[in-house]
Amino acid sequence: MADPLKIGIAGLGTVGASTIRLLDRRANALAASCGRGVTVTAVSARSRTRDRGLPMERFRWFDDPIALARDPGIDVFVELMGGEEGAAHEAVKAALDAGKPVVTANKALLARHGVDLARRAEKAGVALNFEAAVAGGVPIIKTLREALIGNNIDRVYGILNGTCNYILTKMEAEGLSFDACLKEAQRLGYAEADPTFDIGGFDTAHKLALLTSLAFGTQVNAEAIHVEGIERITTEDLLAADELGYRVKLLGVATRSEAGVEQRVHPTMVPKSTPIAQVDGVTNAVAIDADAVPELTLVGPGAGGEATASAVVGDIADIARGQAGAPFGRKTGDLEPLPAAAMQAHKGGYYVRLSVADRPGAAAGIATRMAERGISLESIVQKHRGGKVYGGDDPSKVAGAVPVILITYATTEADIRGAVDAMVSDGYIVETPQLIRIERE
The missing domain is CATH 3.30.360.10 (Dihydrodipicolinate Reductase; domain 2)
Structure with a gap:
């Protein structure tokens, strides 16, 4: 059997401590599955004295996570500190630049610097794994990237x-x-x-x-x-x-x-x-x-120490097996730029809750504004509950108003907002309208 894979963990909060416990508990199974043992040899955290329910004396301690990331005595750097800048960012860069695979649960870091970090991993020929960054124990990253x-x-x-x-x-x-x-x-x-x-x-x-x-x-x-x-x-x-x-x-x-x-x-x-x-x-x-x-x-x-640690350990096991695919499923040079798609172009159904002024012409005015934008209505509901207006947080503010709920067929964001803005300008609406998009099957 190959030499054990030596792990350094930065961040010993709930997830970090749970990861160590899970690696201990599953040590024999991991060795059998990966063809080598997996052992934590070094750690870094803000406090040495905090009680984590673990025998910390068995680990080498680093006050500086960046020094841990560069340490030649570890094979894999696991970042569980959090934060998109500062120590987490610098430590992950240091590990990758030193040719060490990285496992992280840090979605903020990856959302800001993911492409750059993936490029560094690609250059070094090592893994950058982040299953725990999305949906905790749900294996969605590997599902999209591999399955x-x-x-x-x-x-x-x-x-x-x-x-x-x-x-x-x-x-x-x-x-x-x-x-x-x-x-x-x-x-x-x-x-x-x-x-x-x-x-x-x-x-x-x-x-x-x-x-x-x-x-x-x-x-x-x-x-x-x-x-x-x-x-x-x-x-x-x-x-x-x-x-x-x-x-x-x-x-x-x-x-x-x-x-x-x-x-x-x-x-x-x-x-x-x-x-x-x-x-x-x-x-x-x-x-x-x-x-x-x-x-x-x-x-x-989607969260919790054990569930998130499960994803972290799964990523470590992949590295122990020698797996190191592209972090985002393809080489960074092949990732296409992604400008913001104008939300005004979004098309779908909408729920619209209105407090409509109880005066002649209001209903006709609403219908006219919808028709001007080519918006078709699936349903119109007018509600009262216990004599109070249905839909207002404070019915006293909308005395004399009629609560109306509209469900539209597919329309664009620009059209529905344009129609509602016109109703407000016409004086038909006496409270801030509520719009909720509908995601159909």
């Missing part, structure tokens, strides 16, 4: 942030407000003290940028993604979705369109009949539409 190589992919989309999915699930199930569910998510540790990165859709965007590159052979470009968060979703929207046969999820979507490869993150209504609509709580899911495999959905834990 579906015989397919032409049309669309990849999914629930990529457990915090948002937990909040939307709880709002729907218990009828609680967004703010109440966010506080509960923070109490349970699902959301950070500053949750902006999650609820604003930016975490999902970083992950989507990596999936887009793998699915469509493009350069990683998170800046090209249209991003909306879930802050404006109300319990009224979730009730309406339920009655109309939908559920609301924050989705990251990458698809081929007439305008090019389109990337977007936003709250989305999905039919209840779809597998992704059934995914609740902190669970993640990724769906792929391809030609040879028309519909494939992978579901599993």
